[in-house]
Amino acid sequence: MPELPEVETFRRIMEKRALGRTVRRVLVGDRRILAGVAAVRLSRGLVGKRFSAALRHGKQAFLTVEGGGAVGIHFGMSGLPVILEKGEPEPPHSRVVFRFTDDTALVFRCPRMFGKVRLLQSANRFIEQRGLGPDALAADLRAFRKAMKPRKGAVKGALLNQSVLAGIGNVYADEVLFQTGIAPETPGERLDAEDHRRLHGNLRRIFTTSLRLETDWTAVPKTWLIPNRNRDGSCPRCRNPLRRGTVTGRTTFWCASCQSDRSENLYSGGTSR
DNA sequence: CTGCAGTCCTGGTGGC
DNA sequence: TGCCACCAGGACTGCA
Numbered sequence A: 001m002p003e004l005p006e007v008e009t010f011r012r013i014m015e016k017r018a019l020g021r022t023v024r025r026v027l028v029g030d031r032r033i034l035a036g037v038a039a040v041r042l043s044r045g046l047v048g049k050r051f052s053a054a055l056r057h058g059k060q061a062f063l064t065v066e067g068g069g070a071v072g073i074h075f076g077m078s079g080l081p082v083i084l085e086k087g088e089p090e091p092p093h094s095r096v097v098f099r100f101t102d103d104t105a106l107v108f109r110c111p112r113m114f115g116k117v118r119l120l121q122s123a124n125r126f127i128e129q130r131g132l133g134p135d136a137l138a139a140d141l142r143a144f145r146k147a148m149k150p151r152k153g154a155v156k157g158a159l160l161n162q163s164v165l166a167g168i169g170n171v172y173a174d175e176v177l178f179q180t181g182i183a184p185e186t187p188g189e190r191l192d193a194e195d196h197r198r199l200h201g202n203l204r205r206i207f208t209t210s211l212r213l214e215t216d217w218t219a220v221p222k223t224w225l226i227p228n229r230n231r232d233g234s235c236p237r238c239r240n241p242l243r244r245g246t247v248t249g250r251t252t253f254w255c256a257s258c259q260s261d262r263s264e265n266l267y268s269g270g271t272s273r
Numbered sequence B: 001c002t003g004c005a006g007t008c009c010t011g012g013t014g015g016c
Numbered sequence C: 001t002g003c004c005a006c007c008a009g010g011a012c013t014g015c016a
Helices: A004-018 A039-046 A125-130 A140-145 A154-162 A169-179 A193-213
Strands: A022-027 A051-056 A060-065 A070-074 A080-084 A094-100 A105-109 A116-120 A243-248 A250-254
Touching: A004 A051, A004 A060, A004 A105, A004 A193, A022 A039, A039 A116, A051 A070, A051 A125, A060 A125, A070 A125, A070 A154, A105 A125, A116 A125, A154 A169, A169 A193, A169 A250
Parallel strands: none
Antiparallel strands: A022 A094, A051 A060, A060 A070, A070 A116, A080 A105, A094 A105, A243 A250
């Protein structure tokens, strides 16, 4: 499930292996993966040109094309980039293949077809048109607080909303709420400045740790929620069974004893962490 | 404006 | 063991 750290890892792979090579041909294995561009136009826009930069904003990745334009890649829930060496066969579910003149290739694999490939005038214009919020990793505390400005709905909904902050998905939303001790359904307006400060700090730490581990979920600390988010999983802090339910339409794991909905703050100070 | 349910799609899994 | 219904996930659409 590519969220911000996974997409940043993908960006680095593409940066290392897709830049500076000339596109020889573009093969579209399934045109449903294309958004707003026909296969022919995508091909005509790229053949003979090189990718000049690999960018990322939230969960969106972009390969800028020399001479103007960019390819936008959204990985959906199962997408990933695969680099093919010369002579290496295409893996299953190769939806778009960017074949270079040196016979290596960049493949967009996307088994579950939730991803999208676009041909854009510019990455920044796309980000603006989509109304994407600030990148969740790049945002400083000031930008984070501004984005999370008091909202009535569940705090998890705000974290998942890409127009509030770009890059947080279901798994990391649960993780940051767990580590901050905030229940996922807590109304945003109930959070105070200290909650925001801790959410922001924890989010940055979680993302940078995940990046350092190259997003290998088997290697994340046992004290995190991620290794325990399964049926009959238990809280790594208090060992109580984790709750599993639906918040803003998404499967959610949380610990009822370690995560507070902040309502008791109204009449008892200092009990929550 | 805001939040939320429904929808897309397919591989993996739970349950029988 | 084999089969199948069901579920997950991100983001868009449409509704209240």
